[in-house]
Structures are given as C-alpha cells and as structure tokens.
Amino acid sequence: MKKLSAKQTDINKKTDTLKEKLKKKYEDMKRVLDDDLHITLTQLEMEAEAAERVIEDHMEHCYALTKDIDRELSELSARLEAQINYDKDKSVQTEERIAATLKQTDPELINLDEFKNEQLISLTINLLLFIRSQVPVTKKLFQSYASEVVIDPNSAHPKLIVSPEGNSVTYTDSWQEVPENKSRFDTTLNALSRRGFHEGRHYWEVQVAGKTYWELGITYPSIPRKGKEEQCWLGRGSDSWCVEFFNGSYNAWHRGVAHTLTPVEGQSFTRIGVFSSFPGGLVWFLGADTMTPLHCFCAGKFTDRLLQAVCPGDDNKGTNWKPLEICDASRSGPTL
Incomplete structure (x- = not known):
C-alpha cells in the first residue's frame, strides 16, 4: 500500500508538472499572438493617424484660404468702383488660388494602402487556418x-x-x-x-x-x-x-x-x-x-x-x- 501510495503521489506530481508546462506553452502562444495583434493594430493606427494629420493640414489650409478670400472680397467690394481693372486681375488671381487649393486638398488624393491591407487580411486568414489545422493538438x-x-x-x-x-x-x-x-x-x-x-x-x-x-x-x-x-x-x-x-x-x-x-x-x-x-x-x-x-x-x-x-x-x-x-x-x- 505504501508503494502504491508513493506511485500515486509520483503520478500526480508528474501530471501536475506536465500540466504546468503545457499551460506555460499555451500562455506563451497566447502572448505571441497578443503581441502580434498589438503590433499589427499599432501599424494600422499609425497609418490612420498619418492620414488624419494630412486631412487636418488640408483643412487648416482650406480654412486659411477661406479667411483670405473673405478679406479679399471685403477689399474688392470697397474698391470695386474705383479700381475695376485691378480688381479683375485680382479676381483672376484669387480664382487661380482657389482652384490650386481645391486641387491640392482634394479628399480623393488621400487614401490608405488598400492592397496592402487586403494582403494583411489574407495573411491573418492564413494564420488562422494554420492554427485551426493544429488545434486540438491531440488530433495531430x-x-x-x-x-x-x-x-x-x-x-x-x-x-x-x-x-x-x-x-x-x-x-x-x-x-x-x-x-x-x-x-x-x-x-x-x-x-x-x-x-x-x-x-x-x-x-x-x-x-x-x-x-x-x-x-x-x-x-x-x-x-x-x-x-x-x-x-x-x-x-x-x-x-x-x-x-x-x-x-x-x-x-x-x-x-x-x-x-x-x-x-x-x-x-x-x-x-x-x-x-x-x-x-x-x-x-x-x-x-x-x-x-x-x-x-x-x-x-x-x-x-x-x-x-x-x-x-x-x-x-x-x-x-x-x-x-x-x-x-x-x-x-x-x-x-x-
């Protein structure tokens, strides 16, 4: 009975040790996946922040232009009768500035790298399929x-x-x-x-x-x-x-x-x-x-x-x- 009891203790000890090792490995795998997820999400956030900064810069540019246009319109209205020819030239210049600004701040010019993002999704799907192919490990x-x-x-x-x-x-x-x-x-x-x-x-x-x-x-x-x-x-x-x-x-x-x-x-x-x-x-x-x-x-x-x-x-x-x-x-x- 003492030998059987000792054997039982030994088996329980070995089983507990194995369980702890397996738990640690699964925790390591989870940590690797969590780290990879954090890196991927951080990269996407940085891209979004970069695009957001460009949009904010363009909005500030448009706002400054709007202020300039309001000021110039006020000046044009005040000098309209006395300086018709000058005002026409000034209007042409203003129109050119407006056109140039609209061209530079066109929202269609700001895009995320959709192809790269599609590749990222594809790689993530492949990773998921690989993990599923290995789980449960007892099957393999x-x-x-x-x-x-x-x-x-x-x-x-x-x-x-x-x-x-x-x-x-x-x-x-x-x-x-x-x-x-x-x-x-x-x-x-x-x-x-x-x-x-x-x-x-x-x-x-x-x-x-x-x-x-x-x-x-x-x-x-x-x-x-x-x-x-x-x-x-x-x-x-x-x-x-x-x-x-x-x-x-x-x-x-x-x-x-x-x-x-x-x-x-x-x-x-x-x-x-x-x-x-x-x-x-x-x-x-x-x-x-x-x-x-x-x-x-x-x-x-x-x-x-x-x-x-x-x-x-x-x-x-x-x-x-x-x-x-x-x-x-x-x-x-x-x-x-």
Missing part, C-alpha cells in the same frame, strides 16, 4: 499513431456482414452461411481485428453516424466467444474495454462495471476514436469530431496482444441498419 498527436484496422470475417457473428476489405461491419437479420470455427462469436454481435498489436501506441477511428446502438473497444484474444455468458460481451469481463452507445446514452465498460458518461449525454458524434498505449497501459475513448474525451481506462500493464473490437448492434426496432465503418485515422474527419 493521435493522427501520428494511426493504425490500420482490418476486421477478421472469421471472428464475426453469423448475423454480421464484413466487407471484403475488412473495413465495415453491418448487421443483418439473416443468418449467414459461414464456416464454424473457434474464433467466431456465436451469440454476441462482435467482430475482431485480424492482427492487433502488442507494443507501442495506436489510434483508430470508427464512423458511427446514423446509428442508435453500437459498441467498440479493445480486447485480448482470450475473450470468450461461445455461449451466452456475460463475458462474451465487450467490456463485461477483465479482458476487454469498450464504449457503448444506446438510444442517446453513452457508457464505458470494463469488468462488467458501467461508467455512465453524463457529460456527453445528448451529444451526437460522427466518429469515435480509440487510443491505446502499451507504455502507459491506457485505453482512451474520444468523440473524434471534436476530440472530446469520453472515458479513459488505466489497465496498468497489458498482459497480452490487443485486438480492436466492434459491435454494430442489432436493428434496434428498425433504427440501426447502418454499418460501423473503420476510418483512416491519419486524416482529419469532420470539420472542428
């Missing part, structure tokens, strides 16, 4: 662990149809004429992967859109496959882990214990992701559309090879005919 991380999953038709219950490529499983009311073998489930509607894995980290995704009942997870090859015993069901024994969806409710199962996933009740996911880590002894289920964590099991240490397992469920009163389809987990699924 798990994609690097993507593993190929091929369903073994020799393991599938006779009421399941496995595609020739081994990438989809469909329930049918008809009992298929398939050869009997020790690997085939004869009561539970399960099918297992052909190869599986015994080391490293692996991630795979399953398309569950349009279904009202399904189960999927990870199992040892030793899972019982014959008869009606409860441990033939995924997650009901000690040798398998699964997430189950039934009529809008999610449950995670292991050793026959159900963990109701209340935080995601009412949510509908297009894809479900499953991550397993031999070094960490983890089985982690996610709503792959948004990388929403559903449930995580810590097995401590896996004692055998792991196989991927799927159960498309029965027809559920005519609402559950769509297949479970294995996805290419190395590529992005629905838009985040």
Whole structure:
C-alpha cells in the first residue's frame, strides 16, 4: 500500500508538472499572438493617424484660404468702383488660388494602402487556418499513431456482414452461411481485428453516424466467444474495454462495471476514436469530431496482444441498419 501510495503521489506530481508546462506553452502562444495583434493594430493606427494629420493640414489650409478670400472680397467690394481693372486681375488671381487649393486638398488624393491591407487580411486568414489545422493538438498527436484496422470475417457473428476489405461491419437479420470455427462469436454481435498489436501506441477511428446502438473497444484474444455468458460481451469481463452507445446514452465498460458518461449525454458524434498505449497501459475513448474525451481506462500493464473490437448492434426496432465503418485515422474527419 505504501508503494502504491508513493506511485500515486509520483503520478500526480508528474501530471501536475506536465500540466504546468503545457499551460506555460499555451500562455506563451497566447502572448505571441497578443503581441502580434498589438503590433499589427499599432501599424494600422499609425497609418490612420498619418492620414488624419494630412486631412487636418488640408483643412487648416482650406480654412486659411477661406479667411483670405473673405478679406479679399471685403477689399474688392470697397474698391470695386474705383479700381475695376485691378480688381479683375485680382479676381483672376484669387480664382487661380482657389482652384490650386481645391486641387491640392482634394479628399480623393488621400487614401490608405488598400492592397496592402487586403494582403494583411489574407495573411491573418492564413494564420488562422494554420492554427485551426493544429488545434486540438491531440488530433495531430493521435493522427501520428494511426493504425490500420482490418476486421477478421472469421471472428464475426453469423448475423454480421464484413466487407471484403475488412473495413465495415453491418448487421443483418439473416443468418449467414459461414464456416464454424473457434474464433467466431456465436451469440454476441462482435467482430475482431485480424492482427492487433502488442507494443507501442495506436489510434483508430470508427464512423458511427446514423446509428442508435453500437459498441467498440479493445480486447485480448482470450475473450470468450461461445455461449451466452456475460463475458462474451465487450467490456463485461477483465479482458476487454469498450464504449457503448444506446438510444442517446453513452457508457464505458470494463469488468462488467458501467461508467455512465453524463457529460456527453445528448451529444451526437460522427466518429469515435480509440487510443491505446502499451507504455502507459491506457485505453482512451474520444468523440473524434471534436476530440472530446469520453472515458479513459488505466489497465496498468497489458498482459497480452490487443485486438480492436466492434459491435454494430442489432436493428434496434428498425433504427440501426447502418454499418460501423473503420476510418483512416491519419486524416482529419469532420470539420472542428
């Protein structure tokens, strides 16, 4: 118990340290983005201030000209009768000054660099798209662990149809004429992967859109496959882990214990992701559309090879005919 307690303390300490490091990195990223935003906005403000100063100078110029014109008009009116010819020359000069000032202070001559601003918006959009392509970071991380999953038709219950490529499983009311073998489930509607894995980290995704009942997870090859015993069901024994969806409710199962996933009740996911880590002894289920964590099991240490397992469920009163389809987990699924 002392060793387990010490291990728990060590794990909590390492987790807290990692969380602090990640928080710092995210704070650094936010600081970089905030600084870049400040620089960009400052540049735009300086351009606007420069244009505003030019406009103010032109307005002062126009105001001074208006004062001069008012004074000259007063003088012209006073000397109108005595100095007609002089006044005509003066009027011509005044008109020329007015025309020159209007030309110099034309508002159409004052413009922001629209092309540059459009480039700035374009670069900002590209930056946003890049950031979105990297977020959530767990998506990029798990994609690097993507593993190929091929369903073994020799393991599938006779009421399941496995595609020739081994990438989809469909329930049918008809009992298929398939050869009997020790690997085939004869009561539970399960099918297992052909190869599986015994080391490293692996991630795979399953398309569950349009279904009202399904189960999927990870199992040892030793899972019982014959008869009606409860441990033939995924997650009901000690040798398998699964997430189950039934009529809008999610449950995670292991050793026959159900963990109701209340935080995601009412949510509908297009894809479900499953991550397993031999070094960490983890089985982690996610709503792959948004990388929403559903449930995580810590097995401590896996004692055998792991196989991927799927159960498309029965027809559920005519609402559950769509297949479970294995996805290419190395590529992005629905838009985040």
